[in-house]
Amino acid sequence: MTPRLLETALAVAREAAALAAERRRGTVTVAESKSSSVDVVTAVDREVEALVRQRLSELQPGDGFLGEEGGRADRSTSLTWVVDPIDGTVNYLYDIPQYAVSIAVVEGEPSPGNWTELAAVVINVANGKEYTATRGGGAFSDGLPLAVNHPESLGQSLLSTGFSYSRQIRTQQAQVMAVVMPHIRDIRRMGAAALDLTSIAAGQLDIYFERMLQPWDHAAGVLIAREAGAEVRGWDGAAPDVDWLLAAHPEVIDEIESVLVAAGAHFDIR
Numbered sequence: 306m307t308p309r310l311l312e313t314a315l316a317v318a319r320e321a322a323a324l325a326a327e328r329r330r331g332t333v334t335v336a337e338s339k340s341s342s343v344d345v346v347t348a349v350d351r352e353v354e355a356l357v358r359q360r361l362s363e364l365q366p367g368d369g370f371l372g373e374e375g376g377r378a379d380r381s382t383s384l385t386w387v388v389d390p391i392d393g394t395v396n397y398l399y400d401i402p403q404y405a406v407s408i409a410v411v412e413g414e415p416s417p418g419n420w421t422e423l424a425a426v427v428i429n430v431a432n433g434k435e436y437t438a439t440r441g442g443g444a445f446s447d448g449l450p451l452a453v454n455h456p457e458s459l460g461q462s463l464l465s466t467g468f469s470y471s472r473q474i475r476t477q478q479a480q481v482m483a484v485v486m487p488h489i490r491d492i493r494r495m496g497a498a499a500l501d502l503t504s505i506a507a508g509q510l511d512i513y514f515e516r517m518l519q520p521w522d523h524a525a526g527v528l529i530a531r532e533a534g535a536e537v538r539g540w541d542g543a544a545p546d547v548d549w550l551l552a553a554h555p556e557v558i559d560e561i562e563s564v565l566v567a568a569g570a571h572f573d574i575r
Contacts, residue, residue, distance in 0.1 A: 311424040314408045317360045318426040321406045353390035373521045385415040387524035393497030402431030407499040409524035418544040425525035427499045436503040444532035451533040454508035462511035465493040484568035502526025506533035512553040
């Protein structure tokens with residue numbers, strides 16, 4: 306079943322990426338703000354999600370749907386499709402080539418601590434690069450197998466992170482990163498969680514850490530990173546969720562987690 310699910314996810318993701326790319330050649334405008342004035346959604350986000358939802362309802366009738374832009378559908382099967390139509394919307398708005406379509410299919414209750422990821426696709430819309438994975442079947446980019454980088458030490462590790470749209474929380478996050486910086490090679494801030502996770506899988510980053518991620522931000526990327534050999538964990542042994550997501554090579558993840566905790570990274574985000 307899983308290969309067929311991946312085939313479906315890839316076909317739909319390619320359609321969605323083509324639509325997003327076509328719309329990006331025109332003028333992209335903000336449709337509304339969400340959690341703050343700088344947390345935006347475009348009309349294209351909604352259009353792409355509507356396309357994905359429609360195509361999946363045709364190809365996988367009865368499956369559930371969980372999408373970023375308010376798309377929900379109850380399920381009569383054990384499967385749910387978790388979709389971020391454009392991960393990295395601000396990058397998309399500014400035409401920074403770091404935004405993606407992210408689609409995962411999961412089994413079980415549609416929440417990260419209760420589901421099992423079965424298949425995942427992330428497509429970088431700007432350059433067309435495709436990342437795929439199936440549970441137990443490995444991770445691939447354009448057909449080539451992916452493997453995490455093995456850094457020599459934490460000090461030689463490149464870390465990527467993201468920041469909240471809340472000014473107060475973002476300020477605290479910046480203070481945490483100022484403490485972390487001396488322990489690592491350097492820091493990157495890409496602006497698209499799905500692509501950060503696929504970059505871990507591809508060996509282009511060594512560590513990815515972020516809080517306040519929603520299920521659609523990481524569902525596909527987590528499976529791809531894990532299948533490439535990364536360890537991905539939430540807080541205190543829990544599944545990755547809105548509270549905490551840390552991904553790295555298994556030999557450095559404990560050390561960077563200790564540094565993050567000592568730096569005060571697990572502050573109250575409510």
